[in-house]
Amino acid sequence: MIRAIVYESNTGFTKKYAELLSAQTGLPCYSLSENKVNGGDSIIYLGWLCAGKIKGYAKASKNFNIRAVAGVGLRGQDAEALSQLIEQNNTGATPAFYLQGGVDIQRLRGLNKIILKAAVKAMAGKDGNPESKDTLYSYKDYVSPDNLRGLLSWYKSAV
Ligand SMILES: Cc1cc2nc3c(=O)[nH]c(=O)nc-3n(C[C@H](O)[C@H](O)[C@H](O)COP(=O)(O)O)c2cc1C
Incomplete structure (x- = not known):
């Protein structure tokens, strides 16, 4: 069972997506630094993209069972952005998504x-x-x- 949405946001756009997703799914959302989710719990992880890397993803992967991951970046939301995200973050079998932030x-x-x-x-x-x-x-x-x-x-x- 998916327990929560966990995110890392620098200027607020990833947080907005986490809150929208929370409203649409009914799952609570917390920033990674809040430490509100128990280790090992199943989560959806959202992080802002910094030089291709999904911020906080490596740390979150160690602590949680990530059922899906999304990176939030500035470039347009298209298939190429997603395939680069998958490649640069070694998301493996975890369902991955790219979201355009701001x-x-x-x-x-x-x-x-x-x-x-x-x-x-x-x-x-x-x-x-x-x-x-x-x-x-x-x-x-x-x-x-x-x-x-x-x-x-x-x-x-x-x-
Ligand atoms: C240092 C830095 C590196 C960035 N690298 C990327 C990148 O590789 N790809 C991308 O699409 N956006 C990149 N961005 C843009 C951010 O990912 C984008 O502004 C995002 O919406 C920020 O989300 P936040 O408001 O949750 O922090 C970068 C921004 C900064 C400041």
């Missing part, structure tokens, strides 16, 4: 802010990339219940 430069600090600015600058001029340099100084929120459809239909089939 950017909030105001809430980023230190090295994370410098890295994100450099990454957006590098992505900006590329063909077909919807992001432009003005993203650097703006706030973009792509979180939507629609983006959770895949994860939700997995959940319904799993319980």
Whole structure:
């Protein structure tokens, strides 16, 4: 039985997805640092993507039985984003999902802010990339219940 949704969020977009999923499934949601879930419990894990890695996933994998995992990033929500997530995080047989989050430069600090600015600058001029340099100084929120459809239909089939 899946007990909870556990997440790690830096600027709030992953938290929003965790709360939306919580409302849709009735499962409680907690941040990883809250330590509210018993070791070994079955959970759904959501983490923000940092240089391809799902933050907190390695730690959560040691503590919990992760039934499904989702990474929240800035790039568009498509098949390529998902296949990279699977490859870079060794999700193995665990059902994995990619969710498009957003950017909030105001809430980023230190090295994370410098890295994100450099990454957006590098992505900006590329063909077909919807992001432009003005993203650097703006706030973009792509979180939507629609983006959770895949994860939700997995959940319904799993319980
Ligand atoms: C240092 C850094 C590295 C990032 N690396 C990636 C990445 O590899 N892929 C991606 O899609 N988004 C990347 N992002 C964007 C974040 O994953 C995105 O803003 C996400 O919505 C943040 O979620 P949060 O608000 O829960 O922290 C990166 C952001 C930062 C600050």
